[in-house]
Amino acid sequence: MTILPVAVDAMGGDQAPGEIVAGALEAAAAGIPIVLVGRAADLGGIKGIDELPFIEASEVIAMGEDPAQGVRRKKDSSLVRAAEAVRDGKASAMVSAGNTGAAMASALLRMGRIRGVSRPAIATPIPVPGASPTILLDAGANAECQPEWLVQFAQMGSVYAQTRFGVVEPKVGLLSIGEESSKGNSLVKETHELLVSTPGLRFVGNVEGRDIMTADVDVVVADGFTGNVVLKTLEGGVKAIIRALDDAFDSTPEFAAAAQGLRPALDVLYETLDPDTYGGAVLLGVAGVCIISHGSSNARAIVNAIRVGQEMVDQGLVASLRAAVGAG
């Protein structure tokens, strides 16, 4: 067990710093060591904050800022400092709900890649009611990909499904537009051939969008453009349906009364479908644990993200990735 703290970027996210600090405090109260990273001037007065270890960072990379430029110019930003804390052995993992691209760039530039990994990828758990989530990757780190990268995504996703959700031999599918290996774009066709001959993977072939939210597959591999579109499409779809359900149930007093009786069942389902439940995505392939939470993260999402970060450190995620993919 590590005793290093999890570095939490206090400045990143739509609800920063309030909800972020609240989440950090809650995690600390639950016994997870935390170090907050941020600009003290912006955090003063938040109740309880003085109890947390702190790393000062005088700059902030804003949500809409160009990631590469932000990381290059703002060397004293909370994101860069959080990544450096992991690199320098002052923190076990980093958690941020800030600018996704900048979080990726900070982790990549400061922690570096696992040797042998061509490109890190964002792995996001997609909820599957009644089963463990499906790991979708790349969910947005690389808008354009080479077939060899997707093979590594398959390997890393497989390790992550094992480490995070205890799936023994994760079923890995390649996202396409038909199960036949002859279908898809050229990236998918070339990747399919490579995956078939990659040892140590349980490759179940091409899968379609409709398979993602089922137990038929544990890991779905896609280029970062397609993966990100899928992720946001599902988020939007879930939101639209839940809103439509709530509207329908509110439309007459009779429906509202009946819906009241179903609240406990609905709440369980809504929680399953809520992206905050899983605490966000992880950047796989960098030489450290980097959790990237949803920009809209509230305290609960941050607590969950910190838990995941801590757990992935304890379970030796990076070492397992290195063993599965790395070149030494």
Add this chain to the structure above:
Amino acid sequence: MTILPVAVDAMGGDQAPGEIVAGALEAAAAGIPIVLVGRAADLGGIKGIDELPFIEASEVIAMGEDPAQGVRRKKDSSLVRAAEAVRDGKASAMVSAGNTGAAMASALLRMGRIRGVSRPAIATPIPVPGASPTILLDAGANAECQPEWLVQFAQMGSVYAQTRFGVVEPKVGLLSIGEESSKGNSLVKETHELLVSTPGLRFVGNVEGRDIMTADVDVVVADGFTGNVVLKTLEGGVKAIIRALDDAFDSTPEFAAAAQGLRPALDVLYETLDPDTYGGAVLLGVAGVCIISHGSSNARAIVNAIRVGQEMVDQGLVASLRAAVGAG
């Protein structure tokens, strides 16, 4: 008003010929002229079938068959004959729930393209609770696309949203992984530049997956790989959520009783979300109306598809597409 019949492929679909013929009979009873296309030997004995005009086709292209090969070799197949009926002025439109690729190829090879159209695209209505559906195209005709084709998809989708759903100035979005024009893959970046300078379009910029099921956009343009993945991801997501709702509501007698009171509200919502409600997709860019229904279509889906086909003929869809996109 046309008096030509709609040609219905009796042989295509998971539930063919029974459900297809049932749908055709229902549409005919509602006053829409129909001509069935199929292999008489397989249809004999279906009740009421003798009342429908008929075009004999001795061959069938199976659901899993290679589309190009199927159309090339099976010149007397129901799909090819249905497309020829439209070409030859014997039918106003064709409807099939069969092999999607073969339906596209039949329409393309027999009807031909609208002059000036580079590639036909599949346009699918995505349900938006409480608003008119969003038209998604290309939903799978072209796995790999050029930027210029996507511009034409935008034009054709815009015409379709007007013609089909009466949207006056359809808001057209380009599917990407961020609203910024700097984000996305190279296809999206190049297409964005072209769309900005295309006259006659209400281009609202890049949209994300989460925007599809909202009223913020009326037409979403994507390459056929991404579009098809999105379509199937949403179908799978909707199915997973409805199944989870039903399971939750069945989990205790109390929930089941409460859910009973909500049935009318749930049924309306489920109907909105059911792909059969909109009768399927249309192949835009060929010189005739070609409706491609879901492989799982039942009689209701076929009736709706026939209605859409008839309506698109009456509304002059092909002429409008020619005016908007065509070269003469």
